[in-house]
Amino acid sequence: MNTTESARLVWFKSSHSGNEGGECLEVAADATAIHVRDSKESGGSQLAFTRTAWAGFVTEVGRSRPN
Template sequence: MNAEQPTRLDWFKSSYSSGEGGACVEVAADRTAVSVRDSKKRGGPQLAFTRGAWAGFVANLGRNGL
């Protein structure tokens, strides 16, 4: 059996997030994917996107003024 060891992710919040416990997400990236999680439920579920899908999502946010 050849099981890969999971990569340790370095999570960060947006610089737009306040320290007041509002609705925030954290993002972490490795070589192949970008993961997103709820900052208040760090042990909860995570969404994972390919790097290309994440880049398209972020570019679309910029085009829509978000």
């Protein structure tokens, strides 16, 4: 994905993330992929997952969370 395409994405940060820094991710979706980046390095590298792969990831994270 080039910089112009990345700039068109609408990024969302978790409501659990504060403004004091830390380890936060931002997520954006387009027609074919889910994009993930470090909120402190918004102009840096990002990962892109197919929607199917992202759904599987989120499902597994939900299963492994302690109650």
